[in-house]
Amino acid sequence: GCGGGEEKKEAPKDAASDVIKIGVFEPLTGTNAAGGEMTVEGIKLANQLFPEVLGKKVELIIVDNKSEKQEAANAVERLVSKDKVDIIIGSYGSSLSMAGGPIAKDAGVSVIGCSPTNPAVTLGNDYYFRVCFIDPFQGTVMANYAVEKLGAKTAAIIQDVQQDYSVGLNNYFEKSFKQLTGNDNAIVAKVNYNTGDKDFSSQLTSIKSKNPDVIFAPGNFLESGILVEKARELGITAPILGGDTWEAEEFLNRVKNTKDIYFSTHFDSENPVTEMSTKFMEEYQKAYPDKQVNAFGALGFDTYILALDAITRAGSTDQQAIRDAIAATQNFQGATGMITLDANGDATKTAIIKKVVDGKFAYEGKVEPK
Amino acid sequence: MAKVNISNMLQTDNITMQFGGIRAVSNLSLNIKPNQIVGLIGPNGAGKTTAFNMITGVYKPTTGKITFNDHDITGLKPNKITELGIARTFQNIRLFSSMSVLENVMLSKHVRLKATPFEAILGLPRYTRTRKKHYEECMELLEQVQLADLADEKAISLPYGKQRRLEIARALATQPGMILLDEPAAGMNPQESLELMEFIAKIRDEFNLTVLMIEHHMEVVMGICEHILVLDHGETLAQGTPEEIQNNQKVIEAYLGAVDESA
Amino acid sequence: MNGEIFLQSLANGISLGSLYALIAIGYTMVYGILRLINFAHADLLMVAAYVAFYGIILFTLPWWMAFVIAILVTALLGVSIEKVAYRPLRNAPRISVLISAIGVSFLLENLGIVAIGARPKSFPRPEEVVWNITIGDISFLSLTVIIPVVTIIFLVAVTYMVNKTKTGIAMRAVSRDFETASLMAVDVNRVISTTFAVGSGLAAVGGIMWSLQYPQIDPLMGVFPGLKCFIAAVMGGIGSIPGAMLGGFILGMGEVFLVALMPELSGYRDAFAFVLLIFILLFKPSGILGKNVVEKV
Amino acid sequence: MDSRQRIKSFLTVGLLVLSCILLYFAQDSLSSFNTRILNLAAIFIILGVSMNLVLGFTGMFSLGHAGFMCVGAYVSAILTMSPESKEMIYFMEPIIPPLANIHWPVLPAILMSGVVAAFFGFIIGFPALRLRDDYLAIATLGFGEIIRIIVTNTISITNGSLGLKNIPSIKSLWLYWGFAIVTILVVKRLINSSWGYAFKAIRDNEIAAEAMGIDIFKHKLMSFTIGAFFAGIAGALMGHLITSVDPTMFRFLFTFQILLIIVLGGLGSLTGSVIAAVGVTVMMEVLRFVEQPMNLLGLTIPGIPGMRMVIFSLLLLFVILYYRQGLMGTREFNWDWILDKIGVKRGQSKGVKLDG
Amino acid sequence: MLKIEDLHVYYGGIHALKGISLEVPENKVVTLVGANGAGKSTTLRAVSALVQPANGKISFRGEDITKTKTADIVKKGITLVPEGRRIFANLTVLENLKMGAYARNDKAGIKKDMDDIFQMFPRLKEREWQAAGTLSGGEQQMLAIGRALMSRPSLLMMDEPSLGLAPLMVKEVFKIIKDIHGKGMTILLIEQNATAALQVADYGYVLETGNIVLQGSGKELVANEDVKNAYLGKAH
Ligand SMILES: Nc1ncnc2c1ncn2[C@@H]1O[C@H](COP(=O)(O)OP(=O)(O)OP(=O)(O)O)[C@@H](O)[C@H]1O
Ligand SMILES: Nc1ncnc2c1ncn2[C@@H]1O[C@H](COP(=O)(O)OP(=O)(O)OP(=O)(O)O)[C@@H](O)[C@H]1O
Ligand SMILES: [Mg+2]
Ligand SMILES: [Mg+2]
Numbered sequence A: 001g002c003g004g005g006e007e008k009k010e011a012p013k014d015a016a017s018d019v020i021k022i023g024v025f026e027p028l029t030g031t032n033a034a035g036g037e038m039t040v041e042g043i044k045l046a047n048q049l050f051p052e053v054l055g056k057k058v059e060l061i062i063v064d065n066k067s068e069k070q071e072a073a074n075a076v077e078r079l080v081s082k083d084k085v086d087i088i089i090g091s092y093g094s095s096l097s098m099a100g101g102p103i104a105k106d107a108g109v110s111v112i113g114c115s116p117t118n119p120a121v122t123l124g125n126d127y128y129f130r131v132c133f134i135d136p137f138q139g140t141v142m143a144n145y146a147v148e149k150l151g152a153k154t155a156a157i158i159q160d161v162q163q164d165y166s167v168g169l170n171n172y173f174e175k176s177f178k179q180l181t182g183n184d185n186a187i188v189a190k191v192n193y194n195t196g197d198k199d200f201s202s203q204l205t206s207i208k209s210k211n212p213d214v215i216f217a218p219g220n221f222l223e224s225g226i227l228v229e230k231a232r233e234l235g236i237t238a239p240i241l242g243g244d245t246w247e248a249e250e251f252l253n254r255v256k257n258t259k260d261i262y263f264s265t266h267f268d269s270e271n272p273v274t275e276m277s278t279k280f281m282e283e284y285q286k287a288y289p290d291k292q293v294n295a296f297g298a299l300g301f302d303t304y305i306l307a308l309d310a311i312t313r314a315g316s317t318d319q320q321a322i323r324d325a326i327a328a329t330q331n332f333q334g335a336t337g338m339i340t341l342d343a344n345g346d347a348t349k350t351a352i353i354k355k356v357v358d359g360k361f362a363y364e365g366k367v368e369p370k
Numbered sequence B: 001m002a003k004v005n006i007s008n009m010l011q012t013d014n015i016t017m018q019f020g021g022i023r024a025v026s027n028l029s030l031n032i033k034p035n036q037i038v039g040l041i042g043p044n045g046a047g048k049t050t051a052f053n054m055i056t057g058v059y060k061p062t063t064g065k066i067t068f069n070d071h072d073i074t075g076l077k078p079n080k081i082t083e084l085g086i087a088r089t090f091q092n093i094r095l096f097s098s099m100s101v102l103e104n105v106m107l108s109k110h111v112r113l114k115a116t117p118f119e120a121i122l123g124l125p126r127y128t129r130t131r132k133k134h135y136e137e138c139m140e141l142l143e144q145v146q147l148a149d150l151a152d153e154k155a156i157s158l159p160y161g162k163q164r165r166l167e168i169a170r171a172l173a174t175q176p177g178m179i180l181l182d183e184p185a186a187g188m189n190p191q192e193s194l195e196l197m198e199f200i201a202k203i204r205d206e207f208n209l210t211v212l213m214i215e216h217h218m219e220v221v222m223g224i225c226e227h228i229l230v231l232d233h234g235e236t237l238a239q240g241t242p243e244e245i246q247n248n249q250k251v252i253e254a255y256l257g258a259v260d261e262s263a
Numbered sequence C: 001m002n003g004e005i006f007l008q009s010l011a012n013g014i015s016l017g018s019l020y021a022l023i024a025i026g027y028t029m030v031y032g033i034l035r036l037i038n039f040a041h042a043d044l045l046m047v048a049a050y051v052a053f054y055g056i057i058l059f060t061l062p063w064w065m066a067f068v069i070a071i072l073v074t075a076l077l078g079v080s081i082e083k084v085a086y087r088p089l090r091n092a093p094r095i096s097v098l099i100s101a102i103g104v105s106f107l108l109e110n111l112g113i114v115a116i117g118a119r120p121k122s123f124p125r126p127e128e129v130v131w132n133i134t135i136g137d138i139s140f141l142s143l144t145v146i147i148p149v150v151t152i153i154f155l156v157a158v159t160y161m162v163n164k165t166k167t168g169i170a171m172r173a174v175s176r177d178f179e180t181a182s183l184m185a186v187d188v189n190r191v192i193s194t195t196f197a198v199g200s201g202l203a204a205v206g207g208i209m210w211s212l213q214y215p216q217i218d219p220l221m222g223v224f225p226g227l228k229c230f231i232a233a234v235m236g237g238i239g240s241i242p243g244a245m246l247g248g249f250i251l252g253m254g255e256v257f258l259v260a261l262m263p264e265l266s267g268y269r270d271a272f273a274f275v276l277l278i279f280i281l282l283f284k285p286s287g288i289l290g291k292n293v294v295e296k297v
Numbered sequence D: 001m002d003s004r005q006r007i008k009s010f011l012t013v014g015l016l017v018l019s020c021i022l023l024y025f026a027q028d029s030l031s032s033f034n035t036r037i038l039n040l041a042a043i044f045i046i047l048g049v050s051m052n053l054v055l056g057f058t059g060m061f062s063l064g065h066a067g068f069m070c071v072g073a074y075v076s077a078i079l080t081m082s083p084e085s086k087e088m089i090y091f092m093e094p095i096i097p098p099l100a101n102i103h104w105p106v107l108p109a110i111l112m113s114g115v116v117a118a119f120f121g122f123i124i125g126f127p128a129l130r131l132r133d134d135y136l137a138i139a140t141l142g143f144g145e146i147i148r149i150i151v152t153n154t155i156s157i158t159n160g161s162l163g164l165k166n167i168p169s170i171k172s173l174w175l176y177w178g179f180a181i182v183t184i185l186v187v188k189r190l191i192n193s194s195w196g197y198a199f200k201a202i203r204d205n206e207i208a209a210e211a212m213g214i215d216i217f218k219h220k221l222m223s224f225t226i227g228a229f230f231a232g233i234a235g236a237l238m239g240h241l242i243t244s245v246d247p248t249m250f251r252f253l254f255t256f257q258i259l260l261i262i263v264l265g266g267l268g269s270l271t272g273s274v275i276a277a278v279g280v281t282v283m284m285e286v287l288r289f290v291e292q293p294m295n296l297l298g299l300t301i302p303g304i305p306g307m308r309m310v311i312f313s314l315l316l317l318f319v320i321l322y323y324r325q326g327l328m329g330t331r332e333f334n335w336d337w338i339l340d341k342i343g344v345k346r347g348q349s350k351g352v353k354l355d356g
Numbered sequence E: 001m002l003k004i005e006d007l008h009v010y011y012g013g014i015h016a017l018k019g020i021s022l023e024v025p026e027n028k029v030v031t032l033v034g035a036n037g038a039g040k041s042t043t044l045r046a047v048s049a050l051v052q053p054a055n056g057k058i059s060f061r062g063e064d065i066t067k068t069k070t071a072d073i074v075k076k077g078i079t080l081v082p083e084g085r086r087i088f089a090n091l092t093v094l095e096n097l098k099m100g101a102y103a104r105n106d107k108a109g110i111k112k113d114m115d116d117i118f119q120m121f122p123r124l125k126e127r128e129w130q131a132a133g134t135l136s137g138g139e140q141q142m143l144a145i146g147r148a149l150m151s152r153p154s155l156l157m158m159d160e161p162s163l164g165l166a167p168l169m170v171k172e173v174f175k176i177i178k179d180i181h182g183k184g185m186t187i188l189l190i191e192q193n194a195t196a197a198l199q200v201a202d203y204g205y206v207l208e209t210g211n212i213v214l215q216g217s218g219k220e221l222v223a224n225e226d227v228k229n230a231y232l233g234k235a236h
Helices: A033-049 A069-082 A094-107 A135-149 A164-181 A201-210 A221-233 A249-255 A275-287 A295-314 A319-327 B048-055 B078-084 B101-107 B117-122 B125-144 B160-173 B190-206 B218-224 B242-247 B249-256 C003-034 C040-057 C063-089 C094-116 C143-164 C166-176 C178-183 C188-213 C223-236 C241-261 C263-283 D003-029 D032-057 D065-080 D083-089 D106-128 D133-153 D173-191 D194-204 D206-211 D216-242 D252-265 D270-291 D307-322 D335-341 E040-047 E070-076 E093-100 E107-120 E122-126 E137-149 E167-182 E194-200 E218-223 E225-232
Strands: A019-026 A056-064 A087-089 A110-113 A128-130 A155-160 A187-193 A214-216 A240-242 A261-265 A332-334 A337-341 A351-357 A360-367 B010-019 B022-032 B037-041 B063-068 B086-088 B178-182 B210-214 B227-232 B235-240 C132-135 C138-141 D294-296 D299-301 E002-011 E014-024 E029-034 E055-060 E078-081 E155-159 E186-190 E203-208 E211-217
Touching: A019 A033, A019 A069, A019 A295, A033 A056, A033 A275, A033 A295, A056 A069, A056 D270, A069 A087, A069 A094, A069 D032, A069 D216, A069 D270, A087 A295, A094 A110, A094 A128, A094 A164, A094 D032, A110 A295, A110 A319, A135 A164, A135 A214, A135 A240, A135 A261, A135 A351, A135 A360, A155 A164, A155 A201, A164 A187, A164 A214, A187 A201, A187 C263, A201 A221, A201 C003, A201 C241, A201 C263, A221 A240, A221 A249, A221 C138, A275 A295, A275 A332, A295 A319, A295 A332, B010 B048, B022 B048, B022 B210, B022 B227, B022 B235, B037 B048, B037 B190, B037 B218, B048 B178, B048 B210, B078 B086, B078 D206, B086 B160, B101 B125, B101 B160, B101 D194, B117 B125, B117 D173, B117 D194, B125 B160, B160 B178, B160 B190, B190 B210, B190 B218, B190 E225, B218 B242, B227 B242, B227 B249, B235 B242, B235 B249, B242 B249, B249 E167, C003 C040, C003 C138, C003 C143, C003 C166, C003 C188, C003 C223, C003 C241, C040 C063, C040 C094, C040 C188, C040 C223, C063 C094, C063 C188, C063 D307, C094 D252, C094 D307, C138 C143, C143 C166, C143 C188, C143 C241, C166 C178, C166 C188, C166 E093, C178 C188, C178 E070, C188 C223, C223 C241, C223 C263, C223 D133, C241 C263, C263 D106, C263 D133, D003 D032, D003 D173, D003 D335, D032 D065, D032 D173, D032 D194, D032 D216, D032 D252, D032 D270, D065 D106, D065 D133, D065 D216, D065 D252, D106 D133, D106 D216, D133 D252, D173 D194, D173 D216, D173 D270, D194 D206, D194 D216, D206 D216, D252 D270, D252 D307, D270 D307, E002 E040, E014 E029, E014 E040, E014 E203, E014 E211, E029 E040, E029 E194, E029 E225, E040 E078, E040 E155, E040 E186, E070 E078, E078 E137, E093 E107, E093 E137, E107 E122, E107 E137, E122 E137, E137 E155, E137 E167, E167 E186, E167 E194, E186 E194, E194 E218, E203 E218, E211 E218, E218 E225
Parallel strands: A019 A056, A019 A087, A087 A110, A110 A128, A155 A187, A155 A214, A214 A240, A240 A261, B037 B210, B037 B227, B086 B178, B178 B210, E029 E186, E029 E203, E078 E155, E155 E186
Antiparallel strands: A261 A351, A332 A337, A351 A360, B010 B022, B010 B063, B227 B235, C132 C138, D294 D299, E002 E014, E002 E055, E203 E211
């Protein structure tokens, strides 16, 4: 700025403060509200199970970012400078995370993201971490799976051009797929749609005519559910592949009676990767009996317990110590798997491949990180 | 007078206006000399307002040509025609409702402003000077039309008669050579109409204007027009001096009605 | 493009186009009378969908009964919205009414989020209504046939009402001049309420059809069809009922064929809707079948 | 210039000086949260004032503001991001060469955003301004969306939906409020100038305005382009405030938000737009408490997300139904009113504002 | 038939009617004259309940209608031809006339009245299918009168029906007024053309800035010096 001089650090907090504050900024209204809602359910659940750290009560401060960037920035600013939280969790939607990131960084407060998968979120920001894997990894995993397990020689891509998630995954899928098949023309069709679209018939019709071996179509579960259902209605029989966002009840409802639907995700309830997975599953069913377990809830859950773990390891609420503790996370046992954070602050962990079988998500295999 | 064509200020050659199946004006030819007051009369729907609209550029004639001071103005945009010196009033009063009397008149000076918006925003002298000059001209004009003391009133709060006069003043502020008045006396009682008549004669002299007006009040038309043209069904029925028109049998049948004591 | 793709796309286009048309008719009708872009119309779709949803899921009503109730409830809601949020603004500038409409729309959406949560729900598809039809290589849902039929029925009914019945003429008179209409012994409030009841009922039918076609409902579900169908209505000439129908079909078909013919442009699909709209407006400034409202000078 | 005029000029200068002093102290003493809210308010002031020029003063129902913001935000972002950042961020498709190495200082970049947005306004205005009312509204809304969709799809320039980050961050109140004050002054002087009256005349009665010699199209285009210019500036500032941009920020719903501001403040009142811009921005934050769990008489009420928007919608409806003119109607803050109150005599001249 | 007592009307701060009282007897023509802005139109608007009086009483055939809604007043038989024509621009000429008969259900009667009106104004018959908004000023005025007649009022109130009409048409309108009066209709008429109005009128009231300053039979008023000077023009 031109006002002059260095950043003003907030006054050090009262060391005798008897609560530890965890700020959460998530989209609870607006276009991303559904994702935010699921994530917060997981965070709240974790908070009920683990309400204390360092002998102090944990206070969750949840603020809505309305799915808008300027609101997300305000929300984070509020958390760091008014509520003076010790650590922040958020946010569903990479662009919202990116709006908040620099503010937390300036204030020296660490943020752990649950599901923002855009690589740019943590790039150049030492204070931003995440418990999910990022787009390049998922895209690559699915390309591998398509070529090696499904024996695909050609693929079609459908992407939601408005979702960085969808665009990102597709980008890496395409690269790997071409590499693995050694064929630069292996992607026979690439079509787009926009968030909120409900009619995919024309895109699918054009893909059908190209007759690809597999279709890769990561995107929001909402659009994807309709898309996949429609694809089958149109008589497309090729396997359809997607990413972790598909692990949602809403998606399942659409594709229940559908064969050959595969996606990568974070954990599996039948084959729990960790003890924490089992625990999460049980508790989740208890807390939300009428809801289906989902990846976002699990990621929210993991973010919270990782935050507590880091604070415990830091032994204090010193901001720098917390940051360093998070950065040093190795083989942390989360509900979604064993989490190790790399130099960028991104999680490297096992990816699970699931398939829809008899109206349920079924475990199909797993892919270890390289 | 020399043989050159200075005699006609406004000339229309066989202008026709067709709306779908309706031919509102057909082959109208007008010749108006400088400083004349000319009346355009005719039954309702004869095409008088339409003729005005063609002259002022609101409609482009389907066929025909309009010349003003030797410029071909056929099909020009209304603002261009105003710039060239034809101003008008409307059959239904159209004042700028949010503005004061003075602002309504000042607006007509906008086209005469020789400065850029930047000069206005920065308040540079060329702009402020012209603006000041225009302001003085407008106040003087309002003085002449006896609206000066109402300069700050909202235009639409004025009584009807004064609104009509303001409309004329606003037209005058564009510094026209010719003014077209569409039923200026409509809605006025006979007494007010007489005053208006005197007013029109006065501005004609003071501003050296040519006037073309549509009017249904015969006492006004016959009182001040030097030449009258009668339209019927879009066609010229007759033209001539007031006396000629008043005694023209066709005009009486189509428009005036048989002589009757009450009118 | 081969014959099969063409036929398939045709089927797709018909079903999307008639759905657009159905909703656009409601828009156009309310606009025609009040000159109001009723933003809340979009959210009425959502309300109808939820009422039908809860009727079937929670109260286990037969689907047709749930649908009828949804239509009635939505019509009632539409009438009440007009009473509360638009009627006091009868003589206000149009922009105020528009803002009021935006306010109502925001309110319905956010109330939806607060009351039922933002997570989408899966709309049930009764087997009697939705089944798969396969003819040769082309397959489509029964809705592809049902929706156009429903749309045409409503088109004919509404056109007849507006043009031929006394209430219809009164509606059009009211649209121009409340005061003078009342001088003709017209009960202006009643005419407007009727308009809203019918318009909202149409929104409800549209909402239900939309949910059957894309069976995922959430509090913001109306926004997208709302905008698209409004575009369709404007394209056809807002205020004109056959125009809405035409606009809906042009938009639906256009979108489907754009993507089918040029898949690489599919990301521009929404832009296409607007480009088409603007293009049409430039040549026909009041839409394809819209009457040019001439202001007589 | 009579003495009253002189007093007014003096007061205006005084107020500007006072705001500088206030800004100076505020810069040093406000928390970063409050600074951010104030800066956001300044951006909304620019948006409100410029949209009011188009909609309130010229009477053009234009809803494309978010699109012009989008243009501005991207122009400034691409011009000011460091080449290294660009290399890092454009990891899917590299940015096209001429843009890759550009690295401008912030101020010229922001001005450039305005210019480019104005250029877009000009180009779009050409076809669009032939339309009126609702048709203009939907067409401009469409253009706004088209801009956004193009930005989403031209990945090698804009990085598509992945958005841009690492835009140089600016926290200084001076920058945001400086631009806000300049916008207010420029627009105020413009609307009080002969052009301003021409705009209002077009709004009041297009046919009569044209008959008085005003080139309707030219003036509409001018107002529209100026509006786009400031929207571009606001977009650029938004980018520097948040330090990242992506196309979804500029959906048409954003335009509605600005529309709400100018209607709440009063169409045709700059003062109203300013008050409403600040009011709404602050209110959105203040109202957050309704979404937090509350402790009422020992009873904990869980926070309900979305309540804030419900209250906000109700508030909006209330204002529009009961204060239909908005807070200020078409009135403006003016010195005359204050001077009359404290009894300074008026000059004799009739009140047309001759300068600004 | 119509009786107005001590009527006060305000437009915001403007006191437009300051307590006027007047009477329109059955089967008579009564006229209001006065300068622009005297409150003539306001009086008629108050009777039709288009403005709410602050004070005073309006009764029709002995029944208090001060609080009755506009639509119901029309049903009781009072119709207004509003100032400035106010035709429905988007409706055709025919539909405008149909609107006039909105409250009626006698198909045959409507048909007959429609034919009568087309006979009265052949111009309208020619333009039956034209959108009324594109009619010329005079044609619109004919339509406005015709539309009002379609409701078969027992009291017809006309606000400046000759405004903007050609001289021949003005005579025609006055002839129509005499005709319909002859058929038993009661008429309350406002006219700028006061001379003509007072000649057809049985009784007249002179309004000045919201007050009734003079009243008398039509003949008396035409002869009155003050009236002559103020409204009829010196020329007369
Ligand atoms: N835009 C239009 N579309 C269709 N017909 C029109 C249009 N404008 C005018 N007309 C028709 O053209 C004819 C002439 O109209 P115009 O307004 O010129 O009449 P006028 O002579 O001014 O009559 P008045 O004295 O009643 O004002 C009328 O029959 C009218 O219906
Ligand atoms: N809607 C309104 N708002 C404010 N003032 C009004 C309104 N309508 C009329 N007035 C005022 O009320 C007074 C009476 O108006 P009214 O229209 O009754 O006069 P009038 O006698 O019919 O005149 P005219 O001959 O012009 O028709 C006038 O001073 C007028 O300015
Ligand atoms: Mg005329
Ligand atoms: Mg009157």
